[in-house]
Amino acid sequence: MKPQLLNGSEAIALTINRLKVGVVSAYPITPQTKIVEKLAALRAGGQADFEFVRAESELAAASVVLGAAASGVRAYTASSSQGLLMMAEVLYNLSGLRLPAVMTCANRSLSAPINIWNDHSDVMALRDAGWINFFAEDNQAAIDQHVLAYYLAEKLSLPVMINVDGFILTHLSEPLILPTTAAIKKFLPNLPASANRLDPASPTTTGHLVGPTDFYRFRQKLDQDLLAAGPEINLAYDRWQRLLGRPGARPLGNGLIEWHGPRQAKTVLVAMGSVIGTLKTAADELNRSNQKIAVLQIKTWRPFPYDLVKKFLAKKQAIIINKAVSPGALPPLSCEVAAAVTNAGTKIIHAAAGLGGGDITVEQISRLVKRSTHPAGILYLN
Amino acid sequence: MREISLYGLGGQGIVTLTNILAEAAFRAGQKVQAFPLFGPERTGAPVTGFLRLDQKPIIIRQQITKPDIVIIIDDRLLTAHRSYVKLDPAKSRLLINSRQDKKMLSTLLGVPVKLIQICQPPADLGQAANLFVAGTIIKTYGLANLNNLRLAIRQQLADKTPAVIEKNLQAARLGYETPTT
Numbered sequence: 001m002k003p004q005l006l007n008g009s010e011a012i013a014l015t016i017n018r019l020k021v022g023v024v025s026a027y028p029i030t031p032q033t034k035i036v037e038k039l040a041a042l043r044a045g046g047q048a049d050f051e052f053v054r055a056e057s058e059l060a061a062a063s064v065v066l067g068a069a070a071s072g073v074r075a076y077t078a079s080s081s082q083g084l085l086m087m088a089e090v091l092y093n094l095s096g097l098r099l100p101a102v103m104t105c106a107n108r109s110l111s112a113p114i115n116i117w118n119d120h121s122d123v124m125a126l127r128d129a130g131w132i133n134f135f136a137e138d139n140q141a142a143i144d145q146h147v148l149a150y151y152l153a154e155k156l157s158l159p160v161m162i163n164v165d166g167f168i169l170t171h172l173s174e175p176l177i178l179p180t181t182a183a184i185k186k187f188l189p190n191l192p193a194s195a196n197r198l199d200p201a202s203p204t205t206t207g208h209l210v211g212p213t214d215f216y217r218f219r220q221k222l223d224q225d226l227l228a229a230g231p232e233i234n235l236a237y238d239r240w241q242r243l244l245g246r247p248g249a250r251p252l253g254n255g256l257i258e259w260h261g262p263r264q265a266k267t268v269l270v271a272m273g274s275v276i277g278t279l280k281t282a283a284d285e286l287n288r289s290n291q292k293i294a295v296l297q298i299k300t301w302r303p304f305p306y307d308l309v310k311k312f313l314a315k316k317q318a319i320i321i322n323k324a325v326s327p328g329a330l331p332p333l334s335c336e337v338a339a340a341v342t343n344a345g346t347k348i349i350h351a352a353a354g355l356g357g358g359d360i361t362v363e364q365i366s367r368l369v370k371r372s373t374h375p376a377g378i379l380y381l382n
Numbered sequence: 383m384r385e386i387s388l389y390g391l392g393g394q395g396i397v398t399l400t401n402i403l404a405e406a407a408f409r410a411g412q413k414v415q416a417f418p419l420f421g422p423e424r425t426g427a428p429v430t431g432f433l434r435l436d437q438k439p440i441i442i443r444q445q446i447t448k449p450d451i452v453i454i455i456d457d458r459l460l461t462a463h464r465s466y467v468k469l470d471p472a473k474s475r476l477l478i479n480s481r482q483d484k485k486m487l488s489t490l491l492g493v494p495v496k497l498i499q500i501c502q503p504p505a506d507l508g509q510a511a512n513l514f515v516a517g518t519i520i521k522t523y524g525l526a527n528l529n530n531l532r533l534a535i536r537q538q539l540a541d542k543t544p545a546v547i548e549k550n551l552q553a554a555r556l557g558y559e560t561p562t563t
Binding site: 005007116138167168171172173174175274275276277278280281359360361362 | 401404405408413414415416417418419420439440441442443444445447
């Protein structure tokens with residue numbers, strides 16, 4: 001397959017169309033807009049079969065997706081920032097109802113002060129919503145994660161969110177290979193007719209009131225099923241890579257994490273999303289002068305790959321690059337990594353970078369790695 | 383790797399210019415990465431396009447602050463918005479659309495005269511002036527050939543009318559054929 005030059009938004013929209021979704025519903029917000037504009041253009045131009053429901057708000061768009069998914073239809077939406085927050089209650093309902101929806105979050109900061117650029121504040125506000133959450137390193141990863149998302153959502157009855165850094169990836173053009181319809185057909189079965197779907201011919205109730213005993217069971221099951229999704233994500237990832245004829249392209253990686261650099265590295269940069277390419281570049285430069293630096297990419301944020309993170313960070317210095325903070329506490333990524341490496345002999349340095357679209361540079365990372373002392377608490381890079 | 387920064391004001395087609403150059407270079411067999419940097423999203427605000435070209439895949443994602451080549455399609459950027467223009471006075475080669483003389487531009491930018499080239503799209507090109515500059519750029523820096531550029535324009539402007547596409551193709555050819563000063 002020959003690569004073509006596409007921006008992230010176009011590539012995601014074209015992939016969603018090839019995934020044969022039945023319903024797309026969205027409300028525009030920067031930097032997600034170009035994704036849903038492209039989907040609307042495909043529909044208007046007769047190149048798509050899905051129904052495009054223009055919603056009056058993100059709350060409505062997510063609700064349309066919920067209704068479609070509950071009726072057994074493959075559904076899609078995308079949002080960012082304040083829009084994602086406005087979807088919040090529906091996102092919890094989608095996972096609680098165990099509906100297989102898929103959405104893209106074109107990650108952006110949260111107001112106030114208002115700022116349209118990238119960081120991970122938006123998704124972190126929804127980190128406990130019970131969704132599988134992927135982070136894309138580049139637009140090729142984003143495309144592949146959208147394909148995996150529908151497979152996993154429908155197999156596990158769990159909603160899946162793909163986090164794609166706003167502007168940095170959504171507005172960036174690079175050579176990309178779109179999956180063919182034939183490859184998708186091989187990988188993704190038709191949406192199974194499930195007993196858990198609303199059908200006017202056979203009326204049932206879903207999402208009704210439950211007491212503490214049943215509620216406890218639902219929450220526990222959702223937690224256990226998300227944790228158990230890790231191996232499923234890896235199986236799906238392997239199968240998709242093999243189907244595309246690219247097994248072994250990234251030997252120290254799977255659907256959950258990827259390791260870049262020498263295995264005997266002394267310092268490991270830990271991060272998620274589009275900053276990974278810059279971190280790899282910094283690590284490669286530093287390693288040319290014998291610095292022994294590696295990069296651990298977290299591709300799957302929920303379920304969090306605790307065991308793998310512990311295995312790769314044991315007895316090393318880990319510098320965690322957070323693109324969101326949790327005022328008054330440790331940043332979200334730092335929390336999980338710190339929990340993962342309990343008793344593993346890991347020295348942790350917490351950094352916050354790229355907030356509100358701040359540029360993260362190789363130079364900044366090199367300086368950070370070379371610092372001889374680190375302050376207690378969080379080091380803000382700017 | 384070659385790094386190119388393109389500067390203009392909102393509405394002048396900097397994003398389109400960046401994407402068309404990326405497509406042309408991609409067609410010429412290079413690995414490319416192109417992305418915009420927006421200020422507040424409104425007409426007249428500074429807009430930057432970044433373009434990286436290499437023989438191997440490009441993974442770095444940071445903005446370009448020490449470009450090999452700087453394109454400025456409106457010299458008002460050098461006064462009102464000088465702080466937006468990031469360059470390396472020791473190495474960045476500049477192509478500026480300007481009626482001012484090189485000495486003045488050299489003073490405004492703090493770079494040696496010998497790194498500056500000037501192009502002047504004819505006023506009657508209107509909205510197609512950015513494509514005139516595209517022609518000048520590929521000729522001056524060898525990013526692609528004119529045929530690569532023509533195909534890139536046809537692809538990137540596919541949703542425009544045939545008349546608009548033709549006007550842009552002509553502007554690109556004119557830019558390609560007009561020497562810089």
